[in-house]
Amino acid sequence: MSITSRLSCLLFAVSAISSPISHRAVDGLNTRAVAAGKEYFGSATDNGELSDIPYLEGLSNTADFGSITPGNAMKWDTIEPSRGTFNFANGDTIVDLAEKNGQLLRCHTLVWHSQLPSWVSNGGFDNATLIDIMVNHITQEVTHYKGKCYHWDVVNEALNEDGTYRSSVFYDTIGPAYLPIAFAAAAAADPEAKLYFNDYNLEYGGAKFNAALEIVKLVQSYGAKIDGLGFQGHLIVGSTPSRSSQESNLNKVAALGVEAAFTELDIRTTTPATEAAVAQQAKDYAATVGACAAVEKCVGVTIWDYTDKYSWIPSVFQGQGAALPWDENLQKKELVYNAILEALS
Ligand SMILES: O[C@@H]1[C@@H](O)[C@H](O[C@@H]2CO[C@@H](O[C@@H]3CO[C@@H](O)[C@H](O)[C@H]3O)[C@H](O)[C@H]2O)OC[C@H]1O
Numbered sequence: 001m002s003i004t005s006r007l008s009c010l011l012f013a014v015s016a017i018s019s020p021i022s023h024r025a026v027d028g029l030n031t032r033a034v035a036a037g038k039e040y041f042g043s044a045t046d047n048g049e050l051s052d053i054p055y056l057e058g059l060s061n062t063a064d065f066g067s068i069t070p071g072n073a074m075k076w077d078t079i080e081p082s083r084g085t086f087n088f089a090n091g092d093t094i095v096d097l098a099e100k101n102g103q104l105l106r107c108h109t110l111v112w113h114s115q116l117p118s119w120v121s122n123g124g125f126d127n128a129t130l131i132d133i134m135v136n137h138i139t140q141e142v143t144h145y146k147g148k149c150y151h152w153d154v155v156n157e158a159l160n161e162d163g164t165y166r167s168s169v170f171y172d173t174i175g176p177a178y179l180p181i182a183f184a185a186a187a188a189a190d191p192e193a194k195l196y197f198n199d200y201n202l203e204y205g206g207a208k209f210n211a212a213l214e215i216v217k218l219v220q221s222y223g224a225k226i227d228g229l230g231f232q233g234h235l236i237v238g239s240t241p242s243r244s245s246q247e248s249n250l251n252k253v254a255a256l257g258v259e260a261a262f263t264e265l266d267i268r269t270t271t272p273a274t275e276a277a278v279a280q281q282a283k284d285y286a287a288t289v290g291a292c293a294a295v296e297k298c299v300g301v302t303i304w305d306y307t308d309k310y311s312w313i314p315s316v317f318q319g320q321g322a323a324l325p326w327d328e329n330l331q332k333k334e335l336v337y338n339a340i341l342e343a344l345s
Pocket of ligand 1: 046071072156200232264312
């Protein structure tokens, strides 16, 4: 029995004992997702937030969140800030929390051009040396977390908007082969973890999405294991693609024999959010989550933290925010939350 099935059985048993009349599991985003055949509904989190007890209680509520993702703790600059020096402390804290709560873990991320220490990006390494460095980083990190990570985002954001490869030290030095090499190294270190390529703006279809499909085929053509395509889902209120077009994208992923997930969903708007914007946001969440619910191979949805209190959006997109289903006071936005629940039903 999978970890998620065990969790939903446990929740069901607990609610059956405390409420002999209804016999229904405690209702929430995750319990609805699991009941709809998904593996989890989850949230990102970050180490600094975990001392906020009301926040932590919400994050640990497995009726809503069956999975957590470290927002920063497993990135290269945290894990290997200088060559050969590994710092797993922040990542271990998130792993321990997930274990204590009985939550799955989406581990994020091994190879990314951003939050990459300058000893890698400006090291001037030749092809063979950079491959060694990348493979060693992946091997050390994935081995450290072996058996803990349900998913790994192996490579993050390899593409430009026009579908060409993004210039990065990895692409510029190794060429596109850095992708299959990275996936093969991750699979060798933890054969059980599901391995994802993850990128943003795939939800709109078009050149970038088609190139992501080509990356899946590229990794497969090298005989390396790739299990899924991650749609980050950093979307905009009123510009979110329709449910049917998102379903069509997810079905194209499934046709390649791999699964899909929304890995970093948030839907931002101009702040302060108007009533009309929140109403539209509820529809946009429903379109995205509903698309995942409708496609068997879409295994789950992760929101990029659950509360506006800790959203990354205002620090990156000036004047934008209010992107999550809980507000800055950790209060549920009922309209948005209920729209997601409904979309999962
Ligand atoms: O000062 C930095 C601060 O800038 C950093 O912020 C994080 C940046 O990454 C965010 O996650 C990414 C969101 O977009 C997708 O493209 C990526 O896949 C995600 O990894 C994260 O939420 C922010 O906290 O945090 C560390 C500080 O030192």
